Amino acid sequence: MGEMPETTIPLSVRIELCRAGLQVIADGLGIRMLHIKGATLDARIRPDAREGSDVDVIVDPRRVVEMHRALLAHGWTVYSTFDEGSPFGHAQTYWHPDWGYIDLHRRFPGIGLADATAFDVLARDSSASTAAGLDLVVPELAAQGALFLLNAARGSQGDRDAALAFRRGLAAEQLRSIDQLVSELHAEVAASVVTGELENWHGHRDYRLWRAVSQGGTRTQEWWGRVRAARSPQEAMQVVLRAPRVNRSRLAHQLGRTPTWRDVAMAAVRRGGRALRDLVPGWGTR
Known part of the structure; x- marks a missing residue:
């Protein structure tokens, strides 16, 4: 960190x-x-x-x-x-x-x-x-087990392998308790990343975000996934408005100091360039 x-x-x-x-x-x-x-x-x-x-x-x-x-x-x-x-x-x-x-x-x-x-x-x-x-x-x-699976879903492949091994080692009653809790928490899409069943949720609003998080993807794909996963039109609009903004905290950590307006402006240009490359294949070579 x-x-x-x-x-x-x-x-x-x-x-x-x-x-x-x-x-x-x-x-x-x-x-x-x-x-x-x-x-x-x-x-x-x-x-x-x-x-x-x-x-x-x-x-x-x-x-x-x-x-x-x-x-x-x-x-x-x-x-x-x-x-x-x-x-x-x-x-x-x-x-x-x-x-x-x-x-x-x-x-x-x-x-x-x-x-x-x-x-x-x-x-x-x-x-x-x-x-x-x-x-x-x-x-x-059971709640710890459910959180363990969900945390592994956005971790490394090693994390997912460990979570899958944990799941396979559960007794039938323990597995049923965790699956019931996952369902109650409306967390089935994330849990499916661990079990390798994400494609079964292709039409779900959370699918694109979890595919980008677990399988890799461009930042634009991730942001589009965040828009699709929003719980309301208002939340979706907030995500859209945040997308172009420079993450000032992350930039400060990278620079080791408080960013100046010039630092932020340059970061915004780089961010826009990456978005164009994501949206228009071959943009960076033109």
């Missing part, structure tokens, strides 16, 4: 304390939050799971603004916004000089159910975990 925190705290300790610190902030505001990925992943899903370099949480979408303000008040800064982070607009990344990176999710890629309703479903039968002696809430086993 970038530079490591300006601290001598070992990574494993930093992640543990960061996770606990987020829980303290959420508890203080009465905000529901689910810890996902990393050390919170049930060993029955992936025995070789390792703690990553950041902390991932899903916050009740109705309280995201409050959590955002609290993070800023406690020394975190925004590294990339919801609109800039991924094609799914699912998470906002924050940076802290001592505790490093966190990904604050308002939704999980692949879930088609409305954000608040999806969170309620994932939190419905939650399980317990701990970090630095503090109680944490994590999704229950």
